[in-house]
Amino acid sequence: MNAAKYPIIHVDAPELGSIEALGGRGALYLLALAQSHNQGRRLAPTRDATASVLLVLSALGVVHTDTTATSNVTYGGDGLHWSYSWAAEPYAGLEERLSDYLATHGRHARFAETWLRVWRELFPPEVTSYLRYHLRAHGFDTRHEKLLEPILAAHAGSFAIGHWRYACWASVRSMASKALQHPGDEDLLNKTLILELPRRLRLAFNAPGDNLCFSPSYSMSPYTLSTALATVATDLGDEVWKSVPNIERLR
Structure with missing residues (x-):
């Protein structure tokens, strides 16, 4: 139409x-x-x-x-x-x-609080989608993504979306390694994801530069809501994925 x-x-x-x-x-x-x-x-x-x-x-x-x-x-x-x-x-x-x-x-500065809320709200769908993508790519049941919600809540505001992307990618690879060693052990896969995600997040956060911070330039294509915030409503650009949300960056 x-x-x-x-x-x-x-x-x-x-x-x-x-x-x-x-x-x-x-x-x-x-x-x-x-x-x-x-x-x-x-x-x-x-x-x-x-x-x-x-x-x-x-x-x-x-x-x-x-x-x-x-x-x-x-x-x-x-x-x-x-x-x-x-x-x-x-x-x-x-x-x-x-x-x-x-x-x-x-x-204008009057919109800073609004953009901060939107930035934070990007995390659950962005991270869930990225984890789901890699679970499917490795042939895992996407029901494993249900384990993500409490981990996201526990680490809210501490890491960038790019850190979460790296952690999801690396954690699913660890799951794949465990699956080869112990085929069919779903409990082991769940435990691996639960343990690996926080560990990989800390590793990504402490890595020099942005070596372990996956941004759209070498990751999944961004969505219009993310890019509209990053390039039109603000001048954040790739910082939407590489930085922890903070109000000072928006003023």
Whole structure:
């Protein structure tokens, strides 16, 4: 469907009059969605993360999420339907207008707390997706990823996304080694992941430079939500993956 010709769907939500009325998070989320659709890239690493973005935009009244014959489907296999529903801002040229707004007003200090929260919120889906990718690549059941949540919570705010990426990669390789020695021992695989992730995180954090900090340049391709934060709303760039989130970097 031609992105500039989406039907306007009237929903029971307040009509916002301008991009400024979206607030920082709303503008960032809508930009990420527009980029995902226009560029054929995935919006967020997991289905839940994509659904959360659509939920916020639906509450703002700028997208409609019911399934219709003319609705769009999110990229990456999530299968989430959406249609553009904001009469005040035509879809044609929306990506450029949002980018201009965020690249100027979005870098004001008043948005720093918002961007810090979004930066921190990237961790669970980014890390879960990366671990899932390597579990599948080694032929392991993705149910092992359930072990990640308490480890993420216990180490929140201590490591960069790139450190987590290295730790996931190295830990799954250790699991693969154990699987060769003890085929079919699921308990051993679980214990290996639980022990290796924290150990590898500390190793990555203490390594010189960023030798054990995996960034998108030699890792998985980033998603539009991550890149919109890193390159449009802020000037963080690769620091989104290489640095521990901190407010001073955003002021």
